Amino acid sequence: xxxxxxxxxxxxxxxxDNARAAMNELLDLKPxxxxxxxxxxxxxxxxxxxxxxxxxxxxxxxSGVEESIFDAPxxxxxxxxxxxxxxGYTDLPELIMDLPGFDVIMANGTSYIxxxxxxxxxxxxQRTLLxxxxxxxxxxxxxxxxxxxxxxxxxxxxxxxxxxxxxxIYGPNAFLGIINVITNDGSGVxxxxxxxxxTMMTGTYNTTSIDxxxxxxxEGVTYAGSVRIFRSDEPDFSQRFGFLRPELYAKKxxxxxxxxxxxxxVPFGTYTDPSDDxxxxxxxxxxxxxxxxxxxxxxxxxxxxxAADHVQNNAFWKKFGSHVYLKVEKKIAKKVKSKSxxxxxTSRAQGNWVEALPDWNPGKxxxxxxxxxxxxxxxxxxxxxxxxxxSLDKLLLMGGLKFERKELTKSYDIPGYYGAFSxxxxxxxxxxxGQGAGVGHSRDTSYTSPPPPSPDMPxxxxxxxxxxxxxxxxxxxxxxxxxSGGIRFDTNxxxxxxxxxxxxAIYKFSKRxxxxxxxxxxxxxxxxxxxxxxxSGRAANEDLKPEKARNTELILMLQNNHVFSxxxxxxxxxxxxxxxxxxxxxxxxxxxxxxxxxxTLPNFISNxxxxxxxxxxxxxxxxxxxxxxxxxxxxxxxxxxxxxxAPHKISAGLNLPVSAALNVNLRGNFVSRRKPYSRNALRxxxxxxxxxxxxxxxxxxxxxxxTTTLKALNMTDNQFFHPGGEQADSGIDFANRxxxxxxxxxxxxxxxxxxxxxxxx
Numbered sequence: 001x002x003x004x005x006x007x008x009x010x011x012x013x014x015x016x017d018n019a020r021a022a023m024n025e026l027l028d029l030k031p032x033x034x035x036x037x038x039x040x041x042x043x044x045x046x047x048x049x050x051x052x053x054x055x056x057x058x059x060x061x062x063s064g065v066e067e068s069i070f071d072a073p074x075x076x077x078x079x080x081x082x083x084x085x086x087x088g089y090t091d092l093p094e095l096i097m098d099l100p101g102f103d104v105i106m107a108n109g110t111s112y113i114x115x116x117x118x119x120x121x122x123x124x125x126q127r128t129l130l131x132x133x134x135x136x137x138x139x140x141x142x143x144x145x146x147x148x149x150x151x152x153x154x155x156x157x158x159x160x161x162x163x164x165x166x167x168x169i170y171g172p173n174a175f176l177g178i179i180n181v182i183t184n185d186g187s188g189v190x191x192x193x194x195x196x197x198x199t200m201m202t203g204t205y206n207t208t209s210i211d212x213x214x215x216x217x218x219e220g221v222t223y224a225g226s227v228r229i230f231r232s233d234e235p236d237f238s239q240r241f242g243f244l245r246p247e248l249y250a251k252k253x254x255x256x257x258x259x260x261x262x263x264x265x266v267p268f269g270t271y272t273d274p275s276d277d278x279x280x281x282x283x284x285x286x287x288x289x290x291x292x293x294x295x296x297x298x299x300x301x302x303x304x305x306x307a308a309d310h311v312q313n314n315a316f317w318k319k320f321g322s323h324v325y326l327k328v329e330k331k332i333a334k335k336v337k338s339k340s341x342x343x344x345x346t347s348r349a350q351g352n353w354v355e356a357l358p359d360w361n362p363g364k365x366x367x368x369x370x371x372x373x374x375x376x377x378x379x380x381x382x383x384x385x386x387x388x389x390x391s392l393d394k395l396l397l398m399g400g401l402k403f404e405r406k407e408l409t410k411s412y413d414i415p416g417y418y419g420a421f422s423x424x425x426x427x428x429x430x431x432x433x434g435q436g437a438g439v440g441h442s443r444d445t446s447y448t449s450p451p452p453p454s455p456d457m458p459x460x461x462x463x464x465x466x467x468x469x470x471x472x473x474x475x476x477x478x479x480x481x482x483x484s485g486g487i488r489f490d491t492n493x494x495x496x497x498x499x500x501x502x503x504x505a506i507y508k509f510s511k512r513x514x515x516x517x518x519x520x521x522x523x524x525x526x527x528x529x530x531x532x533x534x535x536s537g538r539a540a541n542e543d544l545k546p547e548k549a550r551n552t553e554l555i556l557m558l559q560n561n562h563v564f565s566x567x568x569x570x571x572x573x574x575x576x577x578x579x580x581x582x583x584x585x586x587x588x589x590x591x592x593x594x595x596x597x598x599x600t601l602p603n604f605i606s607n608x609x610x611x612x613x614x615x616x617x618x619x620x621x622x623x624x625x626x627x628x629x630x631x632x633x634x635x636x637x638x639x640x641x642x643x644x645x646a647p648h649k650i651s652a653g654l655n656l657p658v659s660a661a662l663n664v665n666l667r668g669n670f671v672s673r674r675k676p677y678s679r680n681a682l683r684x685x686x687x688x689x690x691x692x693x694x695x696x697x698x699x700x701x702x703x704x705x706x707t708t709t710l711k712a713l714n715m716t717d718n719q720f721f722h723p724g725g726e727q728a729d730s731g732i733d734f735a736n737r738x739x740x741x742x743x744x745x746x747x748x749x750x751x752x753x754x755x756x757x758x759x760x761x
Contacts, residue, residue, distance in 0.1 A: 057078050059076055059160055060160070062074040062162055063169070063484065065389065065396065070514040071482055073484050074162050074164055074520075075594065079095060079161075084153065085707075086655045087698055088665065088700070088754075090149075090209065091153060092148075098653070099616075100618045101592075103115075103116040103644065103649070105725060106722055107303070107304075107722075107746055108234060108237075108273070108746065109300070109313075110305070110317040111125070111146070112148035112149070115128065118592060119592060119645045120622070123580045124142060124144040126143045126524075126527065127173075127524055128178065129145070129175075130146075130147065130181075132151075133182060133185075135325050137323065139321065139347045139379075140379035140406060141347055141379045141533075142528075143173060145179070146319050146321060148275075148298050149232075150228065150230065150277035152211050152228040152279055152280075152281060154199045154211040154213045155183045155184050155226035156183055156184075157184050161177065162178040163570075165502075166178055166522060167498075167522035167523055168487060168488045168502035168521070169471060169473065172469075172546075174522055185215070186216055186222030186223050187217075189216050191218075191220070192219075194215070195214070195215050195760070196212075196213065196760070196761055197760040197761070199211040199213075199756060200757050200758075202754070204753050205232050205233045206233040207230075207231070211228050212226065213227075221286045222284070225281070226280070226281055227278075227279070228280075230276075231274075231275065233272075234275055234303060237273075237747045240719075240747035241743065241746075241747050243309065243734065244271065245308060248308035249268070249270055250269035254309050254367070254442055255269070255368070256370055256441065256444055257446050257447035258372060260446075261354075263314050263315055268354060270314070271308075272314045273303040273313055275299070275300045279296035288329045289328050291326050292325055293323065293324045294321070294322065296320070298318065301313055301317070305725065311354065316352060317349070317351030319349045320347070321346070322345070325344070326341070335390060338386070339388075339400075340385070340387075341384070343381075343382070345380070345381040352372065352375075353371070353375055353414075355370065356370050357369045365737075367442045369439050369440070369441055369442075370441060370447065371416070372447065373415065373449070374414070374449075375412050376453040376455075377409040377457070378409060378456075379408045379528070380407045384402070384404075386401050387400030394476060395474065395475070395477075398473040400471055401470045402467070402468065402470065404468075405464070406465045407462055408462065408464075409463075410462065411461060411540075412533055415451055416449075417439065418435055418436050419435075419436060420436070422453065423457070424450070425450050432444070437450045438450035463494075465492060467492050468491050469488060469490035470489055473486030480507060480508045480509065481508070482506040483506075484502075484504045486503075487502075490523070494531070495545060495546055498546055501520070502519065502521065504516060504517065512559035514557045518553055520550075520551050521551070523546040525546055526544035539582040539583075540582050541583060544583075547578055548574065548575040548576055549572060549573075550572065550573045550575075553568060553570035554570075555568045563597065563598075563600075564597065564598040571589075572588075572590045574588040574589075575587050577624075580726055586637075590622045590642075592618065592620040592621060593618070595617045597616070599612065603656070605656065606657065606659050608659050611654065611655065620646070620649075621647065622645045623640070625637065625639055626640075628679040628684075630684025643674070644676060644677045645674060647672055647674065648670075648671075651668070652668060653666060653667030653668070654666050661703060663699070665699075666696070668693060668696065670691070671691060673689065680723060680728035680729070681730060681732070681739055682744050689723055690720070693718065694713070694714045694716075694718060697715050699711075705760055705761070708757050709755065709757075711754040711756070712753055713754070718750070720748050721745040721748060723746070727741075
């Protein structure tokens with residue numbers, strides 16, 4: 001009975017390796033145990049599935065209801081808590097770098113990574129929804145998914161990743177797909193019990209972190225909470241790229257009196273790139289009522305993202321995110337279920353910007369207009385959603401309504417900066433050089449920073465918007481077919497309305513095989529940053545319209561004994577593309593193929609549990625109808641490769657349990673040659689980024705409830721570059737000043753070593 005309960009617990013929490021071990025013990029002890037079980041047929045099926053490695057993944061993201069991954073009308077990937085532990089992931093970016101269908105750029109700056117899903121390159125990670133427990137966490141002002149090291153990872157139950165547009169269910173901005181992080185909420189804990197764990201990590205670059213998580217159950221009231229504290233000095237890339245050279249940060253003719261200023265008691269003029277991230281989350285549930293929250297603060301410097309003759313990278317940039325929600329689920333009739341959500345969300349950014357803009361006057365191009373300014377934006381949202389489910393014999397009907405009210409910053413609050421909006425000094429104040437109260441010159445003998453912005457955004461710099469929406473969806477099971485169709489209508493007080501349908505047909509030709517065909521549409525809202533956030537040198541356009549996505553996809557899924565295969569072929573058309581300059585311009589056509597494989601193999605070393613592995617291959621062809629002319633400096637009509645998207649990507653991994661206590665994991669990534677983004681200065685030179693691979697290794701050893709993890713990232717110490725973000729306009733003419741602010745190439749970390757200790761009690 002003890003082994004049976006243990007196995008059932010492991011299955012319920014997706015710890016399949018442990019479940020198999022418990023079931024093997026159970027079979028050895030009592031081969032004819034079936035007659036003693038309360039539900040023998042169901043348990044025997046679980047045993048056989050666990051022994052054979054058969055996949056039985058349940059997901060809820062594709063349709064909004066729990067279903068088998070074979071029934072989900074979309075391409076999906078699920079990463080379980082056990083896989084997170086085996087692979088040694090210590091943060092969410094590491095996990096995303098291993099996902100198929102993502103081109104990940106590690107910027108290591110104020111945006112830690114850019115994750116371009118399915119070949120769609122954007123200035124930031126703006127077209128993929130990031131959700132925690134089904135609540136959106138993207139920034140309200142930029143729409144960026146701020147994916148860095150601030151999120152507690154030890155309390156994650158699983159991560160569901162959906163590929164393709166999903167506005168028919170989720171409304172605005174479910175454009176390329178969704179990453180939904182599902183955390184433990186205490187529901188798997190026995191009554192009057194509590195489970196807690198502490199995870200501590202240290203490693204290269206003076207990196208340290210601590211995660212604390214707890215969950216429990218008191219007379220049906222379940223609760224969970226977790227916290228993370230992360231610190232790192234980050235890699236020193238000052239010798240890895242010409243526009244990161246220390247002499248540029250310290251050059252008097254470029255920076256002048258700025259070099260007498262400092263940030264966090266560190267003078268400007270040297271390469272420093274500290275990170276200081278924190279995150280908290282928690283929930284309490286009772287009989288269908290759940291209250292939860294997420295709050296994080298991300299403080300990181302600019303790293304290798306900007307050229308040293310334009311920006312001092314020691315300035316901190318702070319991003320804040322939080323949401324608090326109340327969710328109520330209950331049956332209001334025998335076959336009718338109600339789901340209500342009330343959500344309060346806040347997004348905020350503030351930080352320092354230290355700039356050297358080359359003097360445009362004749363004879364002074366070796367000097368700069370310099371500034372040390374503080375920036376601020378803050379945004380809030382109230383959201384209410386009401387959904388209903390009606391379960392009939394073979395038909396499930398769903399529908400819902402949404403209302404959201406947002407209070408959004410119009411323009412960055414930047415005192416003294418080139419005529420930008422300011423709450424503390426007049427925007428018309430010319431300053432010593434006629435460019436603003438905070439703009440000096442590198443030939444000045446001294447510099448005085450303007451006062452900081454107000455902590456509260458003035459009402460005349462706020463926009464109030466309203467979003468209303470509703471959807472209907474039907475799912476029909478007509479064995480061996482499953483059909484679903486839905487449509488959604490959304491309207492916004494700024495940019496108008498949008499209608500987005502989705503239809504799918506699934507043919508389950510066996511218990512272990514399914515063929516899916518689906519079509520879906522989505523729309524992406526224009527971000528407030530580009531609607532209103534303009535000033536001298538930065539474009540804004542209040543007439544921006546939403547982008548539109550249309551996706552057609554064919555999916556084949558097969559389970560054959562120890563192998564689970566998933567093949568997707570898709571074509572996507574994107575209209576009204578929003579460029580970084582704040583314009584709707586051109587279209588994009590992207591087609592691709594993805595192959596995902598999971599396998600279970602007999603363990604040739606021990607009988608602890610089976611070996612497991614995965615292999616993902618992605619092919620992407622991304623075309624744009626416009627291209628950047630580097631001679632004239634303007635965009636022109638003409639089809640071209642979008643750039644920054646590798647045609648071929650492979651990720652693979654193998655997990656080997658050496659014993660019940662010792663586990664070894666190897667995983668790696670290969671990225672093929674690729675052209676830079678059309679606007680990247682390297683594109684104008686006809687250059688490409690070379691192929692690269694990285695190999696990572698993790699060893700876990702558990703003794704008396706304490707798990708020690710040794711991890712090496714980039715084990716072979718490969719030296720390679722990622723393409724720059726946004727315009728990526730610096731170029732590589734290191735004998736002269738860079739052509740723009742953003743580096744065209746970003747060096748990547750070499751070998752990184754980490755040790756982690758986790759204690760559960």
